[in-house]
Amino acid sequence: MAIAMPPEMTDSGFAQHLLPRFKFRHRIALDPVAPDSAAELAFRREDGVGEAILIGRDGTVYRLVFAPDSATGRKFADWLRSGPGQKTLESFPKDGPPLFTLFEAPAEQKVEAAPTGDVALGSELALLHCGRCHVVDKRNRMGGIGSTPSFGALRARANWHDLFLKFWVEPPHPSFTLIPGMTEEFTDSRPARIHPVKLSDIEVNAIIAFIATMKPKDLGAPIRYD
Structure with a gap:
């Protein structure tokens, strides 16, 4: 099954680090292809599509795009958020801080309205x-x-x-x-x-x-x- 990935994920060796570990865990092979190639799964930088799931060292947010009925897409997203998935992210590269980490949406801050009255x-x-x-x-x-x-x-x-x-x-x-x-x-x-x-x-x-x-x-x- 193909997964479209941007150059910074393939050229850095990140894809070769990530995908085999997912395959080992779930017996599902994902093959990286160019961003403009047809694929059932894709990492995109665009806002508004897919699930915001990874964030690069430079602050770029990557969204995982897949069809709503894609069991593999759901399984891959859940694995990335799981303990083993996060450990996989944190262990690349070996000689520096993680290139990509799990994206966490900022917590909504509860703003207490000031009491109104005389x-x-x-x-x-x-x-x-x-x-x-x-x-x-x-x-x-x-x-x-x-x-x-x-x-x-x-x-x-x-x-x-x-x-x-x-x-x-x-x-x-x-x-x-x-x-x-x-x-x-x-x-x-x-x-x-x-x-x-x-x-x-x-x-x-x-x-x-x-x-x-x-x-x-x-x-x-x-x-x-x-």
Whole structure:
């Protein structure tokens, strides 16, 4: 079966290094031919066709092109990505860095959107409602309940945004928090444990926007157990 390969793969001896090892592994012979020759498989430099699979030492990305129903093409691509395939790539040439290595697409970076809301309003609401149990900032630094984490400590957590985005489902908040459209109304059969805190979604967003401006509290290094 023919595989079209560019000159930098054949003239360098890379093809002669790569293809016999694939044959040894899968008992399938691939014969290198010129890039413009008819072939069932092909390494191409063009964007948009085939699977990006190898990258040259100079940064050139090579795509493996084959028909969707080609079992050999799929097997060859999978072998290149396998442990034995990668070792084959890494071992050529013997006297220097690999000429070609497995291409890995850059990981998508998760960009967390900045909270939107009225920071000033959030500051007032946080002190008014949350300050009953939490130390919000220096305005009520002598307040709060001792066992309740301060806003600074909560802000230091990696998942602080998720915590505040759904704080009303975290105990003990369900017993006294009312957010229209998000929580159930309190009734005679399910009364609020204390005077209820009622917030709109706009007010929740304002509180989160305020917390986003806070400096996380330095909680020190994690506890180590020997």
